[in-house]
Amino acid sequence: MALRFGGVDPNTGKDESPMVWVDDKEKELVVQGLKPGDALLAEIGTTEWVIGHSVGIPDHENVTRIPLRMAAIIRKALDDAERAGLL
DSSP: OOEEEEEEOTTOOTTOOOEEEEETTTTEEEEEOBOOOHHHHHHHHHSOOSTTSOOSOOTTOOOOBOOGGGHHHHHHHHHHHHHTTOO
16 A cells, blocks of 8 residues: 555644545545544434435445545645546
């Protein structure tokens, strides 16, 4: 795996660090964020967001909370991936 660091939450504390990376090999965006609470998981897991699509979060997937203030960092990571020919 070749990770390309995208950035860290600008308001992060010493023990919190939402971050974003681009995985060059897998061509994926990798995010570290806050764990969702039970209420959020329940809402996501019981709502049909796309008609005809399975409801729930598959066992091999997860939900992560990312602060909106990281939007510019995520955009930059995607721009960097595009410049590298990954998109």
